[in-house]
Amino acid sequence: MELIILFLVLSTLSYIIIKRNIAKITKTPTWLLWLALMIPPLIWVGWYLTNPKNSMPSLLVFIPLILSPILYIWLIEIGKITPEKPSNLESSEVQKSANPLNNDNVSGENSQKNKTPPINPQEEKALRDCFPWGVYYLQKIDYLPQAILCLGKLMTAPEKAYPTIKSNLEKVFDDRFLIIFQETLQGQPFFALVPNPHSVTIKTKLPEEKLTRPVTAIILLFLTLLTTTIIGAEISGVQVTELETNPELILEGLPYSLSLIAILGIHELSHYLFAVYYKIKTTLPYFIPIPFFLGTFGAFISIKSPMPNRKAVFDVAIAGPLGGFLVTIPVLVWGLAYSHVVDMPDRVSMLQFDALDPRFSFLLAVLAKLVMGSQLVADKAIALHPAAIAGYIGLIVTALNLMPVGQLDGGHIVHAMFGQGKAVIVGQITRVLMIILALVRGEFLLWAIILIFMPVVDQPALNDVTELDNGRDLLGLFSLILLIVILLPLPTTVAQWLNL
Structure with missing residues (x-):
């Protein structure tokens, strides 16, 4: 039963990931991509449910692992949406990793609505002046749909180059762009300017998302305390019929529930406190209560900024x-x-x-x-x-x-x-x-x-x-x-x- 539940949860998460990320680059139906990716676990789980005492044949393990990614990639390619052709091959490679906002941490709506604003010749000259030759020798500027790429050669230590260039760029563009410092596939450092969706200088700024929902966090915490305490009581040997006649027996589950919530809560709270320390936008820790299995699927925070x-x-x-x-x-x-x-x-x-x-x-x-x-x-x-x-x-x-x-x-x-x-x-x-x-x-x-x-x-x-x-x-x-x-x-x- 637990295997089926976990399999269903994993299947749902896989579908959501494909829907949010892969569906943007291909016309192939999401359900078909999901099915191709799910071939190995479908076969493996089916085997263990029908043959729990027998070892799985090696061919049944490796053949799905080989066929599934081949079929998955092929389905993506046959329906692939051709993007606007970039100016050159190097820019294309850089574009794949230049935008940290093109992920689950920031909504797809934001990334689609915030295209790179055009910069005039005066701004481009000011942009070039932001790169001292002794820090980063700027060789080329490329304009892509979602970023301005500044390609050149690093002339000093990265820990010195980034704050210098970032400070210079912010003097020119204020908070209009996020300043990204990454490496190409060949290991060559480059800078990218990506529109900042939270910039106060952008007139089309979207409404600020409310991150801290303490009431929601508290309600989920108490629901998780309830579900884990009930499961803890069952683990302690208390029958459901006994709980109906004597509700006080539910207290037998507190050693389990309080211990588990403390472990999971401190885990996520530690993430949260360090995110706050680095001024990273993040939600409060949220627990996930379930009335079976362990009583919870854990807790999570959602980071909303790079x-x-x-x-x-x-x-x-x-x-x-x-x-x-x-x-x-x-x-x-x-x-x-x-x-x-x-x-x-x-x-x-x-x-x-x-x-x-x-x-x-x-x-x-x-x-x-x-x-x-x-x-x-x-x-x-x-x-x-x-x-x-x-x-x-x-x-x-x-x-x-x-x-x-x-x-x-x-x-x-x-x-x-x-x-x-x-x-x-x-x-x-x-x-x-x-x-x-x-x-x-x-x-x-x-x-x-x-x-x-x-x-x-x-x-x-x-x-x-x-x-x-x-x-x-x-x-x-x-x-x-x-x-x-x-x-x-x-x-x-x-x-x-x-x-x-």
Whole structure:
């Protein structure tokens, strides 16, 4: 049942992503593109529902993975909408990544209505004067439908060039443009001027979107508290009929609900606070209540303006997983202290809370052994206390968010550390590794499906060239190590040493 629910949610999100992004560049029906992309998960989920005890044939895994992207790309190409031809090939390549507003963070309506305003000869001369030859040697200006591209050679360090050029341009154009600093596919830095939809100098400015809706956030929080408390009571062994006759039994679910909401809430609140620190437009954290499964599909914030630089991308991204993890560990330790040991069942699962094999995760196994001591030995499983279940879910959420793919937190982190081009390569490698892991451990099939549909290209920052400092690079490597120790099964030698 849980697999079907998650599959339906994933299918819906995939359709929305295709509708918002791909439908703009092709006449091929959205439902047909969605069906082509959904071929692998449709086949895989169908197999596991009809043959839960049998391993999936290798051909059934790899053939859909090969055919699906080929069919998907072919369907896009046969219906592709031919854009206005740019002035040259280099400008075409640059245009693909020059507009950070052409994404889900800012509505498509904004990006369509705000075309590049023409600049007169006096303004073009002033534009050229904004580029001192000792900072950035400007060679060419190209005018595209959505951007003015300034192409040349970087003559100084990126961290010095961007603020200098940005300051000069703002003196000429005020807040009329967003100043973007990125690299071409060949690694050549360039500047782009994109119309600022929030500019006070644009007469056709759209009404300001209200970002903070505290009443909505509070209502969703209380609804999520209710749904997770009911699920927590059921996890504690309270039957629905008992709740009807004795409503006070719902309080049995508070250890689970409060722990889970604290983990998820701190995760999103950490994102939010760092976004506010960098003056990035963002919504409040919103919870998603559901009356089944875990009682919630988590929480989210929606960022509505571009990131100023890669440092901001990194800090906002890593704050969530680390903040949630710092709450997860004490909650998990507390819950494990009240859990008890049971015999290992014949068939184990990552979501089998009444008899969980802690050896699924290196970190979980070590923590369980430290807390439970000699009680936990080989061939024994753990019946998790409700608080331990919340902590265990916190570990899973941390690991999933740290996956270095696309618009997940981990994707933002590797983008900030290595740049957008290398981050795409890391994301593709991660996808392949997760598919291989799913073949060995079937419970990771859903993770592999999620990563397949996750866009591997992260949205660029305004200054997407200046690199991080060494301290942030080390913190980023720590986050990747944390991902590994959560996902890595307990090695046999370590298990023998720990008597597990």
